[in-house]
Amino acid sequence: MRQLTAISLILIFLFNLAGYRALLQYWEVQGNTKLEIKLDQQQYDESDLVEVKIPINLPYHSNWTDFERYDGEIDIDGVHYKYVKRKIFNDSLVLLCIPNEIKTKLSTARDEFFSLVSDLQKDAGNSKSSHPPVSFQFSASDYICQQTEDWAIAAISDVISYPTNPGASPLLSTSVSSPWQPPDLQAISC
Helix, strand or coil: CHHHHHHHHHHHHHHHHHHHHHHHHHHHHHHHHHHHHHHHCCCCCHHHCEEEEEECCCCCCCCCCCCEECCCEEEECCEEEEEEEEEEECCEEEEEEEECHHHHHHHHHHHHHHHHHCCCCCCHHHCCCCCCCCCCCCCHHHCCCCCCCCCCCCCCCCCCCCCCCCCCCCHHHCCCCCCCCCCCCCCCCC
16 A cells, blocks of 8 residues: 555656646647648638738849748747748738637646746735845955966067068068067966
C-alpha cells in the first residue's frame, strides 16, 4: 500500500512538473492543425480576416492580381493571428490574417496557471507577504584592486624625417629604433 501511494505521489509530482506544459502544448498543436485544415479548405468567414500591410522596398516588382494561400502566424498585443493569404500590391505586402482564438485562449490560460503556480501576483496591492525583502548592494570598489602603483614613463620625442623623394629610399626599408625600453612587469597583488 505504501509503494502504491509513493508511486501515485511521484506521478502527480511529475505531472505537475512537466505534464501541464506537455498537455497545453498538445492542445495547441491540435488546435493549430484543425485551424489549418479549415483554412486550406477555405471554411472561414471573409469578414473575420484582418488586413496587415507591410511596406517593402523591392525594385522591379509587379503587382499580384490575386491573393495566394500563405502559412504563418503573428502575435499582436497578446492576440495570435494566423496568416491566410498574401499579395504584393504597389509598395507593400498585404497579409490577410484570421484570429487564432484557440491559441490565444490556451496561452492566456497557460500564463494564468503558471503565475498562480509560481505564486506571482499581478496586482501590486495584493503582493504583501510574510517574507521580508532581501536586497544586495555591491559597489565597484568590491571588485577593484586597492593597491595602486604609479607608472612613470618618460616621453622622449624624436622627429622622424622622411625623404622628400619617395623613390629615393623605400619606406619599408627604413628602420626606426625605439627611444626607450619597455617597463619591467611586476605582479600586482591585491
